[in-house]
Amino acid sequence: MTDRKSLPVVADEPADPSRRAFMRTAAAGAAVAALSSCGVEMEDFLRGHFKELSPDELRGVLAKVEKKNLERFGKKTTVAATGPRPGVEFGYGLDLSRCVGCRRCVYACVEENNQSRQSPQIHWIRVLEMEKERGVDLAHANHYYEADAVPRPGKFYMPVQCQQCRNPPCVKACPTQATWKEPDGIVVIDYDWCIGCRCCMSACPYGARHFNWATPNLPAGELNPNQHYLGNRPRPKGVVEKCTFCIQRTRAGRYPACVEVCPVGARKFGNLLDPESEIRRVMETKRVFVFKEELATHPQFYYFYAT
Numbered sequence: 001m002t003d004r005k006s007l008p009v010v011a012d013e014p015a016d017p018s019r020r021a022f023m024r025t026a027a028a029g030a031a032v033a034a035l036s037s038c039g040v041e042m043e044d045f046l047r048g049h050f051k052e053l054s055p056d057e058l059r060g061v062l063a064k065v066e067k068k069n070l071e072r073f074g075k076k077t078t079v080a081a082t083g084p085r086p087g088v089e090f091g092y093g094l095d096l097s098r099c100v101g102c103r104r105c106v107y108a109c110v111e112e113n114n115q116s117r118q119s120p121q122i123h124w125i126r127v128l129e130m131e132k133e134r135g136v137d138l139a140h141a142n143h144y145y146e147a148d149a150v151p152r153p154g155k156f157y158m159p160v161q162c163q164q165c166r167n168p169p170c171v172k173a174c175p176t177q178a179t180w181k182e183p184d185g186i187v188v189i190d191y192d193w194c195i196g197c198r199c200c201m202s203a204c205p206y207g208a209r210h211f212n213w214a215t216p217n218l219p220a221g222e223l224n225p226n227q228h229y230l231g232n233r234p235r236p237k238g239v240v241e242k243c244t245f246c247i248q249r250t251r252a253g254r255y256p257a258c259v260e261v262c263p264v265g266a267r268k269f270g271n272l273l274d275p276e277s278e279i280r281r282v283m284e285t286k287r288v289f290v291f292k293e294e295l296a297t298h299p300q301f302y303y304f305y306a307t
């Protein structure tokens with residue numbers, strides 16, 4: 001069990017105003033080599049950090065992404081950069097006694113967040129199948145179960161996605177500050193700043209980050225045009241991506257796609273700072289636990305058994 005009242009919040013390091021500082025380091029050669037093999041343009045790579053952009057610069061960056069979307073998909077899109085709201089800190093609850101392992105959440109997430117459909121196939125959510133008799137036992141978890149009907153006898157299911165840690169090892173591992181934690185708890189990635197070194201992937205103990213080994217395969221007809229710069233905008237080849245609690249939805253007051261689609265109501269989401277929210281009710285009335293608590297990552301993602 002986690003003492004929720006005393007959870008530490010790790011302050012963001014101030015962003016280096018330029019990656020030129022990073023480029024001056026011994027890793028510069030490797031960074032340029034990595035950049036040349038991915039889809040990020042040098043002009044985007046050298047611009048100021050997202051957190052340092054003026055409103056005018058930000059508008060220019062968003063307009064450029066919309067233009068690129070139009071060229072690549074022939075479809076008009078809206079790319080927002082809606083910021084965190086004061087007094088909001090998102091939390092997620094997953095009821096393991098309800099999840100039936102249907103993977104509807106996996107595919108709703110793929111569609112909502114413009115994930116590559118194949119070669120590479122990218123899923124931000126993985127559902128693990130485990131034996132009821134063993135309890136949560138990762139060594140014997142089946143990631144690739146195939147079943148005509150779920151739940152299968154004697155099994156239970158544990159969906160895993162980015163845990164939006166309060167003490168995120170991925171953020172510390174990134175050499176370019178391309179990933180950071182926002183005040184509402186969402187760990188974001190600026191794909192234009194990512195150099196594809198995959199240090200964050202090695203650091204994440206949840207396997208929540210995914211790398212685009214090839215240009216993402218996203219049919220134009222399936223593109224979700226409602227996008228967020230730090231979330232579901234189409235990614236280039238050679239960058240890392242992961243769950244953002246559907247930043248394009250949740251910062252607009254909507255539920256994440258996976259919460260909406262779950263047919264058994266296993267997924268709960270809301271503002272941890274609002275005493276009336278569903279997630280607070282879960283936290284206060286259920287025995288919640290966090291995944292790999294011993295690592296002190298302090299997730300904002302909580303598992304529980306309602307029954």
Ligand code: SF4
Nearest residue numbers: 099100102103105262
């Ligand atoms: S949609 Fe709900 S029941 Fe199905 S796997 Fe996801 S969390 Fe479990």
Ligand code: SF4
Nearest residue numbers: 109243245246256258
């Ligand atoms: S919150 Fe959104 S991004 Fe995260 S797993 Fe659910 S659908 Fe995917």
